Amino acid sequence: MKKYFAPSELLINEDGSIFHLHVKPEQLADKVILVGDPGRVKQVAAYLENQECHVSNREFTTITGTYKGKRITVISTGIGCGNIDIVMNEIDALANIDFQTREAKDRLRSLEIVRIGTCGGLQPTTPVGTFVCSEISIGLDGLLNFYERRNAICDLPLERAFLNHLGWSGNLCSPAPYAVHSDQEMVERIAQTDMVRGITITSGGFFGPQGRELRIPLADPQQNAKIEDFEYQGKHVTNFEMESSALAGLSQLLGHHATTVCMVIANRIAHKANTGYKSNMNDLIQTVLERI
Known part of the structure; x- marks a missing residue:
């Protein structure tokens, strides 16, 4: 029935x-x-x-x-x-x-879905203007934890390694991250050889969750340094953004194919940003239209 x-x-x-x-x-x-x-x-x-x-x-x-x-x-x-x-x-x-x-x-x-967005670069290899394809996303937002079969589609060893590296295991005030891979065929077709690939951190906010401190002190001032230093099976965290983990996870649960590509508009290591990036998005948009 x-x-x-x-x-x-x-x-x-x-x-x-x-x-x-x-x-x-x-x-x-x-x-x-x-x-x-x-x-x-x-x-x-x-x-x-x-x-x-x-x-x-x-x-x-x-x-x-x-x-x-x-x-x-x-x-x-x-x-x-x-x-x-x-x-x-x-x-x-x-x-x-x-x-x-x-x-x-x-x-x-079964839909083919590509998110085109902006992000913050977390490595010297992701300066402002770089196109990054999210091969793996680690969600700090908690969304996928509300859905059945979450463990079946997530990279559980990667989750444990990330938790241990950040020292969040057993801390009730810390998020429960989930790690999920983008559709590999979509990554290959969209990223090809001219986009940086790596691990994307999806945060639940723009300021504190991404290690930005204005008037409220951070719970872990070393969070970004730890994330930048994280490595798993030769892959590093390339960027911060706010949507890719939910897209990758829900797509897998629903039987769709998806990945995220972003243009770096701020490099957190170099402390540089480009807020006038909108005209530069056209190259990324045209690339995705050709490859989707």
């Missing part, structure tokens, strides 16, 4: 669109590009040959169109893993749940 998704669990608007995104099932392409900034949706969509739909609600803006014969949906998520939880569950519902019967479809769609 199929599971029925009640109105309180699967929220559908009166016009037949999904609750937060306001997108209808027929408006979702099999190839999806996620961006944080709603303004960046237009930046990506400027390269599309046509636009089938343009829908906005809150921080979520969606445009579906065609690039060189490929049908692509571009969606803004806003900032943080909480919003990725909303977007990933809602696009999966659009793809794989029949909105009339409120049951899963007999034939499930």
